[in-house]
Amino acid sequence: EPEVTQTPSHQVxxxxxxxxxxxxxxxxxxxxxxxxxxxxxxxxxxxxxxNNEISEKSEIFDDQFSVERPDGSNFTLKIRSTKLEDSAMYxxxxxxxxxxxxxxxxxGTRLSIL
Amino acid sequence: GENVGLxxxxxxxxxxxxxxxxxxxxxxxxxxxxxxxxxSGKGPQFIIDIRSNMDKRQGQRVTVLLNKxxxxxxxxxxxxxxxxxxxxxxxENPLRxxxxxxxxxxxxxxx
Numbered sequence: 001e002p003e004v005t006q007t008p009s010h011q012v013x014x015x016x017x018x019x020x021x022x023x024x025x026x027x028x029x030x031x032x033x034x035x036x037x038x039x040x041x042x043x044x045x046x047x048x049x050x051n052n053e054i055s056e057k058s059e060i061f062d063d064q065f066s067v068e069r070p071d072g073s074n075f076t077l078k079i080r081s082t083k084l085e086d087s088a089m090y091x092x093x094x095x096x097x098x099x100x101x102x103x104x105x106x107x108g109t110r111l112s113i114l
Numbered sequence: 115g116e117n118v119g120l121x122x123x124x125x126x127x128x129x130x131x132x133x134x135x136x137x138x139x140x141x142x143x144x145x146x147x148x149x150x151x152x153x154s155g156k157g158p159q160f161i162i163d164i165r166s167n168m169d170k171r172q173g174q175r176v177t178v179l180l181n182k183x184x185x186x187x188x189x190x191x192x193x194x195x196x197x198x199x200x201x202x203x204x205x206e207n208p209l210r211x212x213x214x215x216x217x218x219x220x221x222x223x224x225x
Binding site: 004033035042043044045048055056058083091093098099102103104105106107108 | 218
């Protein structure tokens with residue numbers, strides 16, 4: 001069964017450094033999302049992306065965050081200058097064109113900011 | 115076993131028993147709801163979904179019930195197995211955009 005893949009599985013970075021989290025969505029999907037989950041808490045929406053542009057973003061997704069689909073397969077989340085509070089699991093999700101279908105998630109990247 | 119609302123985050127059931135996990139949602143305009151299962155170290159895994167024109171939907175060993183009057187969703191798991199142990203999240207999907215997740219319920223299955 002097709003799945004969303006994310007790399008790396010764990011990223012450790014010094015505070016203030018830039019990180020790029022990578023995702024390969026399911027191949028025929030057109031809608032892409034990033035969510036994050038702080039340890040022990042619920043999953044929170046960050047941003048949605050469709051037709052090469054951001055369609056919605058949350059308050060968490062400030063100027064330090066950006067997303068990009070650099071080619072036909074990858075979808076990336078960049079954090080320009082990481083803060084301690086950025087430590088979390090980051091999940092990528094994708095959905096097909098049919099709006100009555102669910103979003104499918106990858107297994108996440110654990111981001112640890114030191 | 116059954117939990118009520120989001121004030122009991124852990125549900126412990128005996129293997130073979132039925133489990134009922136409850137969820138309250140907030141947005142009256144939401145018309146699509148999804149249950150996800152999250153195992154340790156993994157991402158949310160789709161279990162079952164339901165649209166607001168339905169009250170009940172059944173899958174393999176799982177049933178989702180939707181009560182729009184009180185904005186309540188439940189997931190029933192029949193004959194719970196050790197492999198069902200995980201955190202279960204309900205999510206509402208208004209306007210088919212972002213998912214709004216509930217707090218989650220930890221299901222523990224005792225052998």
